[in-house]
Amino acid sequence: MSRSDELFERAVKVIPGGVNSPVRAYGSVGMTPRFIEGATGPYVVDADSKRYIDYISSWGPMILGHNNPEVRNAVIRKAESGLSFGAATESEVEMAEFICENIPSIEMIRMVNSGTEAVMSAIRAARGYTGRNKIVKFAGCYHGHSDALLVKAGSGVMTAGIPDSAGVPAGATQDTLTAVYNNLESVKMLFEENEGQIAAVIVEPVAANMGVVLPKEGFLKGLRELCTKNGTVLIFDEVITGFRLAFGGAQERFGIEADLVTYGKIIGAGMPVGAFGGKREIMEVIAPVGHVYQAGTLSGNPVAMAAGLTQLKILKDHPEIYTNMSHMGDKLYEGMKELVKKYGKPWKVNHICSLGCIYFTDQDVENYEDAKTSDTEEFARYFRYMLEHGVHLGPSQFEAMFLSNAHTEETTKETLDIFEGFLKAE
Numbered sequence: 342m343s344r345s346d347e348l349f350e351r352a353v354k355v356i357p358g359g360v361n362s363p364v365r366a367y368g369s370v371g372m373t374p375r376f377i378e379g380a381t382g383p384y385v386v387d388a389d390s391k392r393y394i395d396y397i398s399s400w401g402p403m404i405l406g407h408n409n410p411e412v413r414n415a416v417i418r419k420a421e422s423g424l425s426f427g428a429a430t431e432s433e434v435e436m437a438e439f440i441c442e443n444i445p446s447i448e449m450i451r452m453v454n455s456g457t458e459a460v461m462s463a464i465r466a467a468r469g470y471t472g473r474n475k476i477v478k479f480a481g482c483y484h485g486h487s488d489a490l491l492v493k494a495g496s497g498v499m500t501a502g503i504p505d506s507a508g509v510p511a512g513a514t515q516d517t518l519t520a521v522y523n524n525l526e527s528v529k530m531l532f533e534e535n536e537g538q539i540a541a542v543i544v545e546p547v548a549a550n551m552g553v554v555l556p557k558e559g560f561l562k563g564l565r566e567l568c569t570k571n572g573t574v575l576i577f578d579e580v581i582t583g584f585r586l587a588f589g590g591a592q593e594r595f596g597i598e599a600d601l602v603t604y605g606k607i608i609g610a611g612m613p614v615g616a617f618g619g620k621r622e623i624m625e626v627i628a629p630v631g632h633v634y635q636a637g638t639l640s641g642n643p644v645a646m647a648a649g650l651t652q653l654k655i656l657k658d659h660p661e662i663y664t665n666m667s668h669m670g671d672k673l674y675e676g677m678k679e680l681v682k683k684y685g686k687p688w689k690v691n692h693i694c695s696l697g698c699i700y701f702t703d704q705d706v707e708n709y710e711d712a713k714t715s716d717t718e719e720f721a722r723y724f725r726y727m728l729e730h731g732v733h734l735g736p737s738q739f740e741a742m743f744l745s746n747a748h749t750e751e752t753t754k755e756t757l758d759i760f761e762g763f764l765k766a767e
């Protein structure tokens with residue numbers, strides 16, 4: 342029995358499903374999870390000392406590759422002064438100043454501990470600011486696991502086929518309206534039917550929790566215009582796209598400014614961090630300035646701030662990182678597309694910069710319903726083949742592949758060779 346299997350046997354006895362987040366489970370691909378012992382650059386190593394090219398990148402934050410020495414040393418140095426004080430620190434001010442100075446739409450920001458918290462808090466701020474209750478989200482977008490957002494959600498809920506989670510009372514989602522990604526008409530209709538009642542529209546500017554779905558030309562601009570016209574807060578959930586599509590995230594990439602932006606893991610470089618920020622007049626509804634309560638014992642944790650700020654400064658000082666990752670993304674994902682064509686498969690590869698995914702369908706994927714046409718049995722065969730040959734992917738059709746700046750021409754070539762092996766074996 343492998344060490345991963347031994348660990349899994351122990352894990353399932355004490356952790357539901359043996360994992361601390363459902364997306365780590367291998368059930369949908371008919372396997373038990375690989376337990377990871379360590380990681381460096383583009384590689385992870387499992388408990389049986391097998392090395393894999395990693396495309397999970399901790400679901401995004403390891404944009405510089407695993408175990409970056411500058412980030413690691415910043416963490417070690419900061420930890421020498423203590424781990425948490427439950428009091429204000431200079432580190433959190435530095436982080437807030439850095440983001441406000443560098444992201445034009447953000448005048449004020451508050452740190453939290455995860456993307457879920459960031460989104461929950463941004464929505465509460467939008468409701469407090471507008472005095473309205475309803476929110477619009479898009480089917481297949483995932484904004485963490487808070488009650489109000491678990492309606493037709495992507496990521497693990499889509500994988501498990503439970504888009505409307507049990508345990509969420511109807512009352513918690515009665516004000517959540519669902520629109521179709523890339524379909525402005527569906528949003529217009531909701532505005533017409535709920536005139537003067539919509540506090541916020543929240544969107545992943547690139548939907549990266551139902552695979553990878555790109556916004557069609559004019560979709561984000563249309564959302565911006567509808568929100569402005571209706572006095573509704575536009576929230577960009579940049580937990581995945583922030584500091585990844587470009588230094589200024591999707592806002593920079595698509596030239597659209599949101600009213601509020603949420604960030605997650607990437608601003609902690611692998612430490613548990615999230616944040617929400619935006620226009621001063623909205624952010625000032627937050628207590629203790631305003632009457633919208635939001636809090637967190639560990640929020641702005643100095644060690645997490647040190648890790649995150651070190652990563653963000655590296656990204657700012659090295660714009661060539663984005664050029665490199667885009668180049669690598671084109672090579673890898675376009676390479677996959679060419680191979681798919683070469684072997685006469687109808688499958689679709691969607692990608693933008695470092696994010697990409699393959700759908701096992703003959704249909705272009707522009708929204709949740711399209712994504713669901715992918716053959717998940719075929720995905721499972723692909724996943725198992727890639728894993729067995731040394732490529733570590735998210736164990737779900739509906740998760741993205743994340744390239745980091747540590748991936749190289751060699752890792753791309755090796756991945757494409759393995760992918761070709763899979764196509765040949767099909």
Ligand SMILES: N[C@H](C=O)CCC(=O)O
Binds near residue numbers: 364483496581
């Ligand atoms: N797709 C999710 C976040 O981006 C995966 C992370 C998780 O749920 O553990």
